[in-house]
Amino acid sequence: MKNLKNKKAIITGGSRGLGRATAIAFAKQGIDVGITGRNEDTLKATVAELKGLGVNAEYEVFDVGNYEEVKAGIDNLIKKLSTVDILVNNAGIAAFGTLNDMPVEEWSKIIQTNVMGMYYVTKEVLPYLIDKNEGDIINISSTAGLNGNATTSAYSASKFAVIGMSESLMKEVRKNNIRVCTLTPSTIASDMSIDLGIADKDSQDSVLQPEDFAELIVAGLQLPRRAMLKSAALWSTNP
Numbered sequence: 001m002k003n004l005k006n007k008k009a010i011i012t013g014g015s016r017g018l019g020r021a022t023a024i025a026f027a028k029q030g031i032d033v034g035i036t037g038r039n040e041d042t043l044k045a046t047v048a049e050l051k052g053l054g055v056n057a058e059y060e061v062f063d064v065g066n067y068e069e070v071k072a073g074i075d076n077l078i079k080k081l082s083t084v085d086i087l088v089n090n091a092g093i094a095a096f097g098t099l100n101d102m103p104v105e106e107w108s109k110i111i112q113t114n115v116m117g118m119y120y121v122t123k124e125v126l127p128y129l130i131d132k133n134e135g136d137i138i139n140i141s142s143t144a145g146l147n148g149n150a151t152t153s154a155y156s157a158s159k160f161a162v163i164g165m166s167e168s169l170m171k172e173v174r175k176n177n178i179r180v181c182t183l184t185p186s187t188i189a190s191d192m193s194i195d196l197g198i199a200d201k202d203s204q205d206s207v208l209q210p211e212d213f214a215e216l217i218v219a220g221l222q223l224p225r226r227a228m229l230k231s232a233a234l235w236s237t238n239p
Contacts, residue, residue: 001222005030008081010074012064012121013091015042018140018188021210022088025218027053034058034077034084036091036121056081064091064117065109074124083132086221087125089118089139092158096151107154114158119165126173134225135178138217139166143186143233159184170230179228181220185213186235208236 009026013019014035023033027050035050036059037043043059050057058080062069078084092114095106118139129135144152145159163182170180188208213234220229 002224004218004221007031007085008034008083009086009088010034010036010077010081010084010121010125011088011090012036012117014088015039015046015059018185018210018213019088019090020046021214022090022217023050023057024053025211025214026086027055027057029218030055031086032056032081034060034081036060036062036064036073036077038063063113064121065112067116067120070117070120071124074121078125078128084125084128085132085134086136087122087129087138088217089121089137091117091121092140094155096155098151099153102154110154110158111161114155115161115165118162122169126178129178130173130176133177135176136221137166137169137178137180138220139180139182141166141182141184143184146184146233167231170228174228177225179225181229182231183213183216184231184233186233188213207238208234 009031011019011023011033014023015037023035023046026033032055033050035043035046038061040061043061047057047059058077060073060077062073064070093110095110122137139162141162142159144156145163148156166180166182173180186208188210216232216234223229
């Protein structure tokens with residue numbers, strides 16, 4: 001198992017849910033972490049928690065769907081961390097409704113955040129990984145990106161796109177010793193899932209928890225550099 005201590009990671013949507021759990025799991029491995037989000041209060045609270053685990057932790061407030069904000073925010077984070085080795089593209093939003101009933105603005109916002117946001121952040125981080133000829137990019141899709149369902153057209157379209165973009169990037173940058181992994185979790189009791197009413201925060205024995213998925217991310221990073229976790233899905237043992 002590869003030692004991850006002193007690596008530098010950026011996690012989008014890093015102050016809540018899966019992003020926060022991943023940041024904490026990274027900190028326990030000795031990884032310095034930079035997190036992004038739109039709520040400065042939750043970012044500050046998570047950074048304080050991470051620093052309490054003995055690592056350097058930084059944050060930047062921006063909307064991943066705004067390219068100018070992404071450029072400035074990622075540049076600031078990398079300066080604060082001094083470099084970057086790992087990117088976790090976790091930020092995302094969801095809403096459900098039939099294709100005809102969902103407002104055009106909401107449909108567009110989901111695509112802008114989940115697809116263009118991932119593209120913007122990756123575009124700004126990738127040159128640093130190429131320059132050092134090593135790195136890891138973990139892109140969070142969903143089982144909704146494997147199968148569409150009624151009322152999930154916008155979210156599924158965005159997560160299908162994430163898989164296609166991620167797998168294409170993987171084939172582009174293998175020659176640069178950069179591993180790109182696409183993860184497709186089923187329902188996790190994250191803040192977003194709980195807010196949408198598709199997960200119950202009290203059902204810890206029957207619903208996947210953010211910490212479960214964070215463990216999978218760490219395990220993938222700990223593989224020897226000759227090995228790459230191309231994709232993985234994590235499901236609850238309870239139907």
